[in-house]
Amino acid sequence: EAQVTQNPRYLITVTGKKLTVTCSQNMNHEYMSWYRQDPGLGLRQIYYSMNVEVTDKGDVPEGYKVSRKEKRNFPLILESPSPNQTSLYFCASSLTGTGHNQPQHFGDGTRLSIL
Amino acid sequence: AQKITQTQPGMFVQEKEAVTLDCTYDTSDPSYGLFWYKQPSSGEMIFLIYQGSYDQQNATEGRYSLNFQKARKSANLVISASQLGDSAMYFCAMREGGTSYGKLTFGQGTILTVHP
Numbered sequence: 001e002a003q004v005t006q007n008p009r010y011l012i013t014v015t016g017k018k019l020t021v022t023c024s025q026n027m028n029h030e031y032m033s034w035y036r037q038d039p040g041l042g043l044r045q046i047y048y049s050m051n052v053e054v055t056d057k058g059d060v061p062e063g064y065k066v067s068r069k070e071k072r073n074f075p076l077i078l079e080s081p082s083p084n085q086t087s088l089y090f091c092a093s094s095l096t097g098t099g100h101n102q103p104q105h106f107g108d109g110t111r112l113s114i115l
Numbered sequence: 116a117q118k119i120t121q122t123q124p125g126m127f128v129q130e131k132e133a134v135t136l137d138c139t140y141d142t143s144d145p146s147y148g149l150f151w152y153k154q155p156s157s158g159e160m161i162f163l164i165y166q167g168s169y170d171q172q173n174a175t176e177g178r179y180s181l182n183f184q185k186a187r188k189s190a191n192l193v194i195s196a197s198q199l200g201d202s203a204m205y206f207c208a209m210r211e212g213g214t215s216y217g218k219l220t221f222g223q224g225t226i227l228t229v230h231p
Contacts, residue, residue, distance in 0.1 A: 031217050042119075042206065042221035050216065058218060090160060097217030100148035100210045101167050104219055106160035 002027045006091050006107035013081060014115050021076045021110050023091030031097035032074040033058070033104065034066065037088040046089075049074055050097040081114045088112075118142065119207055121222035128197045129230050135182070136192040136225045138207030146212030149190040150219065151181070154204040163205075166190055168212075197229045 004025045013019055025032065033048040035058075045058030049068040063085055065077040074093075078085060088111050092104040120139045128134040140149065151163040166174045166181045174181040182191040194201055204226050208219045 033217065033219075035219075040223060042223045043208075043219070044221075045218045048216060048218065056216065088158065092160075092219075094217065098212075100146050100212035101165065102148075102210075103150055103162040103165055104210075104217075105162065106152075108157075108159045111158070 002105070004091055004093055004105050004107040006089075006110050008110060009108060010111045012113045012115065015082055016080050019078050019081060019112075021078075021089060021091075021112070023074045023076065023107060024072050025074075025091075025093040025105070026072065027093065027095075027105065028071065029093035029095055029105075030071070031095070031102075031104075032068065032091065032093045034064070034074070034076050035090045035092065036060065037090065037109075043090065046076070048097065081112075083114045086112060086114045118220045119209055119222035121207055121225050123225045124223075125226045125228070127228050127230060128194075130199060131196055133193060133195045134197055134227065136194070136205050136207075136227065138190045138192065138222060140188050140190060140207075140209050142188075142209065142211055144211040148210045148212075149181070149183070150208045150210065151179070151190075151192045152206045152208060153201075154206065154224070156203070160206075164192070194227075199229050199231060202227060202229045 034046040035043040047066040049055045091107040094102040094104045147168045149166045153161045207222045
Protein backbone atom coordinates (compact mmCIF):
# COMPACT_ATOMS: atom_id res chain seq x y z
CA GLU A 1 0.00 0.00 0.00
CA ALA A 2 1.29 3.43 -1.00
CA GLN A 3 1.78 5.48 2.11
CA VAL A 4 3.68 8.03 4.13
CA THR A 5 4.55 6.74 7.58
CA GLN A 6 5.36 8.99 10.52
CA ASN A 7 6.55 7.98 13.95
CA PRO A 8 5.73 8.52 16.68
CA ARG A 9 2.05 9.44 16.43
CA TYR A 10 2.07 11.06 19.84
CA LEU A 11 4.92 12.38 21.97
CA ILE A 12 5.04 14.31 25.21
CA THR A 13 8.48 15.53 26.18
CA VAL A 14 10.25 18.30 28.05
CA THR A 15 11.98 21.48 26.98
CA GLY A 16 15.49 20.97 25.67
CA LYS A 17 15.40 17.21 25.15
CA LYS A 18 16.37 16.45 21.56
CA LEU A 19 13.84 14.50 19.57
CA THR A 20 13.41 13.14 16.07
CA VAL A 21 10.20 12.49 14.19
CA THR A 22 10.72 9.98 11.42
CA CYS A 23 9.03 10.02 8.04
CA SER A 24 9.21 7.38 5.36
CA GLN A 25 7.43 7.01 2.02
CA ASN A 26 7.24 3.98 -0.24
CA MET A 27 6.14 5.69 -3.45
CA ASN A 28 9.60 6.61 -4.78
CA HIS A 29 8.67 10.28 -4.51
CA GLU A 30 11.37 12.87 -5.06
CA TYR A 31 9.68 15.64 -3.08
CA MET A 32 9.11 15.55 0.66
CA SER A 33 8.02 18.22 3.07
CA TRP A 34 7.21 18.90 6.70
CA TYR A 35 4.27 21.03 7.86
CA ARG A 36 3.00 22.06 11.23
CA GLN A 37 -0.66 22.68 11.97
CA ASP A 38 -1.77 25.17 14.60
CA PRO A 39 -5.33 26.32 15.39
CA GLY A 40 -6.38 29.28 13.27
CA LEU A 41 -3.23 29.15 11.17
CA GLY A 42 -3.84 26.18 8.91
CA LEU A 43 -0.74 24.24 7.88
CA ARG A 44 2.60 25.93 7.40
CA GLN A 45 5.65 24.49 5.72
CA ILE A 46 8.72 23.95 7.89
CA TYR A 47 11.25 22.39 5.49
CA TYR A 48 11.16 20.68 2.15
CA SER A 49 13.38 18.49 0.04
CA MET A 50 13.37 18.41 -3.74
CA ASN A 51 15.49 15.24 -3.82
CA VAL A 52 18.19 13.33 -1.97
CA GLU A 53 20.68 15.67 -0.29
CA VAL A 54 18.64 18.73 -1.39
CA THR A 55 16.78 20.45 1.43
CA ASP A 56 15.63 24.00 2.03
CA LYS A 57 13.72 26.14 4.48
CA GLY A 58 10.00 26.66 4.29
CA ASP A 59 8.04 29.39 6.03
CA VAL A 60 8.71 28.45 9.67
CA PRO A 61 12.10 26.68 9.88
CA GLU A 62 13.41 28.14 13.16
CA GLY A 63 14.18 25.48 15.73
CA TYR A 64 14.06 22.57 13.26
CA LYS A 65 16.53 20.56 11.23
CA VAL A 66 16.04 17.95 8.54
CA SER A 67 18.13 15.59 6.49
CA ARG A 68 17.56 13.63 3.29
CA LYS A 69 20.22 10.96 3.01
CA GLU A 70 17.91 8.47 1.31
CA LYS A 71 15.03 9.06 -1.04
CA ARG A 72 12.43 7.41 1.16
CA ASN A 73 13.30 9.04 4.52
CA PHE A 74 12.99 12.62 5.69
CA PRO A 75 13.35 12.95 9.47
CA LEU A 76 12.48 16.12 11.37
CA ILE A 77 14.84 16.98 14.20
CA LEU A 78 14.16 19.28 17.12
CA GLU A 79 17.55 19.73 18.78
CA SER A 80 16.31 21.80 21.71
CA PRO A 81 12.50 21.72 21.72
CA SER A 82 10.57 24.56 23.29
CA PRO A 83 6.88 24.84 24.29
CA ASN A 84 6.08 26.96 21.20
CA GLN A 85 6.87 23.90 19.09
CA THR A 86 3.89 22.08 20.57
CA SER A 87 1.87 21.32 17.47
CA LEU A 88 0.53 18.73 15.07
CA TYR A 89 3.19 17.82 12.51
CA PHE A 90 2.69 16.33 9.08
CA CYS A 91 5.11 14.83 6.65
CA ALA A 92 4.05 14.86 3.00
CA SER A 93 5.44 13.70 -0.32
CA SER A 94 4.75 14.07 -4.01
CA LEU A 95 6.30 12.70 -7.18
CA THR A 96 8.29 15.85 -7.86
CA GLY A 97 8.57 19.38 -6.51
CA THR A 98 8.05 21.08 -9.83
CA GLY A 99 4.75 21.71 -11.50
CA HIS A 100 1.48 22.43 -9.83
CA ASN A 101 -0.63 19.39 -10.55
CA GLN A 102 0.58 16.84 -8.06
CA PRO A 103 -1.26 16.29 -4.81
CA GLN A 104 0.86 15.80 -1.76
CA HIS A 105 0.25 12.62 0.18
CA PHE A 106 0.29 13.11 3.91
CA GLY A 107 1.28 10.94 6.81
CA ASP A 108 -1.16 10.49 9.69
CA GLY A 109 0.45 13.24 11.74
CA THR A 110 2.51 13.46 14.91
CA ARG A 111 1.01 15.25 17.88
CA LEU A 112 3.89 16.76 19.81
CA SER A 113 3.63 18.33 23.27
CA ILE A 114 6.64 20.12 24.75
CA LEU A 115 6.32 20.81 28.48
CA ALA B 116 -1.49 39.00 2.13
CA GLN B 117 -3.44 35.79 2.53
CA LYS B 118 -2.99 33.56 -0.46
CA ILE B 119 -5.84 31.23 0.45
CA THR B 120 -8.94 32.48 2.25
CA GLN B 121 -11.67 30.31 3.68
CA THR B 122 -14.25 32.66 5.16
CA GLN B 123 -16.48 30.05 6.79
CA PRO B 124 -15.05 28.86 10.11
CA GLY B 125 -17.95 26.43 10.47
CA MET B 126 -20.77 25.09 8.35
CA PHE B 127 -23.78 22.93 9.15
CA VAL B 128 -25.71 20.76 6.71
CA GLN B 129 -28.50 18.24 6.93
CA GLU B 130 -27.71 14.69 5.89
CA LYS B 131 -28.39 14.06 2.18
CA GLU B 132 -28.29 17.74 1.30
CA ALA B 133 -25.59 19.48 -0.69
CA VAL B 134 -23.15 21.96 0.82
CA THR B 135 -20.66 24.44 -0.62
CA LEU B 136 -17.42 25.32 1.12
CA ASP B 137 -15.89 28.57 -0.05
CA CYS B 138 -12.30 29.20 -1.03
CA THR B 139 -10.72 32.24 -2.66
CA TYR B 140 -7.09 32.48 -3.63
CA ASP B 141 -4.55 35.04 -4.68
CA THR B 142 -1.65 34.44 -7.04
CA SER B 143 0.10 36.11 -9.94
CA ASP B 144 1.48 32.81 -11.21
CA PRO B 145 -0.43 31.69 -14.34
CA SER B 146 0.25 28.04 -13.49
CA TYR B 147 -1.21 26.79 -10.26
CA GLY B 148 -3.16 23.94 -8.79
CA LEU B 149 -5.93 24.04 -6.24
CA PHE B 150 -6.52 21.16 -3.86
CA TRP B 151 -9.04 20.26 -1.23
CA TYR B 152 -8.16 18.08 1.74
CA LYS B 153 -10.37 16.55 4.41
CA GLN B 154 -9.19 16.20 7.98
CA PRO B 155 -11.43 13.99 10.15
CA SER B 156 -11.26 14.19 13.93
CA SER B 157 -8.67 11.40 13.86
CA GLY B 158 -6.27 13.93 12.35
CA GLU B 159 -5.08 12.54 9.04
CA MET B 160 -5.13 14.64 5.86
CA ILE B 161 -7.04 13.08 2.99
CA PHE B 162 -6.71 14.42 -0.56
CA LEU B 163 -10.14 14.95 -2.15
CA ILE B 164 -9.92 16.82 -5.43
CA TYR B 165 -7.62 18.83 -7.69
CA GLN B 166 -8.22 21.66 -10.17
CA GLY B 167 -5.53 23.03 -12.46
CA SER B 168 -5.44 26.65 -13.53
CA TYR B 169 -5.60 25.68 -17.20
CA ASP B 170 -8.39 23.15 -16.81
CA GLN B 171 -11.43 24.13 -18.82
CA GLN B 172 -13.87 21.99 -16.92
CA ASN B 173 -14.67 21.83 -13.25
CA ALA B 174 -13.13 18.84 -11.49
CA THR B 175 -15.37 16.12 -10.09
CA GLU B 176 -14.58 13.10 -7.91
CA GLY B 177 -17.61 11.12 -6.90
CA ARG B 178 -19.71 13.29 -4.58
CA TYR B 179 -17.11 16.07 -4.64
CA SER B 180 -16.99 18.75 -7.28
CA LEU B 181 -15.05 21.93 -7.53
CA ASN B 182 -16.77 25.11 -8.68
CA PHE B 183 -13.81 26.88 -10.30
CA GLN B 184 -14.31 30.53 -11.24
CA LYS B 185 -10.93 31.69 -12.45
CA ALA B 186 -11.80 35.35 -13.00
CA ARG B 187 -13.13 35.59 -9.46
CA LYS B 188 -10.24 33.51 -8.11
CA SER B 189 -12.55 31.17 -6.32
CA ALA B 190 -12.46 27.38 -6.00
CA ASN B 191 -15.42 26.28 -3.95
CA LEU B 192 -15.89 22.66 -2.93
CA VAL B 193 -19.36 21.22 -3.41
CA ILE B 194 -20.28 18.06 -1.55
CA SER B 195 -23.47 16.48 -2.80
CA ALA B 196 -25.72 14.18 -0.76
CA SER B 197 -23.88 14.81 2.52
CA GLN B 198 -23.22 11.88 4.80
CA LEU B 199 -22.52 11.78 8.53
CA GLY B 200 -18.98 10.68 7.70
CA ASP B 201 -18.40 13.97 5.89
CA SER B 202 -18.19 15.77 9.23
CA ALA B 203 -14.61 17.00 9.32
CA MET B 204 -12.33 19.97 8.81
CA TYR B 205 -11.83 20.87 5.14
CA PHE B 206 -8.80 22.70 3.83
CA CYS B 207 -8.34 24.47 0.54
CA ALA B 208 -4.73 24.64 -0.65
CA MET B 209 -2.79 25.99 -3.60
CA ARG B 210 0.43 24.90 -5.25
CA GLU B 211 2.02 27.45 -7.56
CA GLY B 212 4.00 26.29 -10.56
CA GLY B 213 6.67 28.96 -10.48
CA THR B 214 9.14 29.32 -7.65
CA SER B 215 7.10 27.93 -4.80
CA TYR B 216 9.26 24.77 -4.80
CA GLY B 217 6.30 22.53 -4.38
CA LYS B 218 4.90 24.20 -1.30
CA LEU B 219 1.22 23.84 -0.55
CA THR B 220 -0.28 27.02 0.88
CA PHE B 221 -3.30 26.27 3.03
CA GLY B 222 -6.33 28.21 4.11
CA GLN B 223 -7.44 28.19 7.72
CA GLY B 224 -10.03 25.51 7.17
CA THR B 225 -13.79 25.08 7.52
CA ILE B 226 -15.34 22.71 10.03
CA LEU B 227 -18.29 20.92 8.47
CA THR B 228 -20.89 19.29 10.67
CA VAL B 229 -23.48 17.01 9.09
CA HIS B 230 -26.68 16.61 11.08
CA PRO B 231 -28.85 13.47 10.82
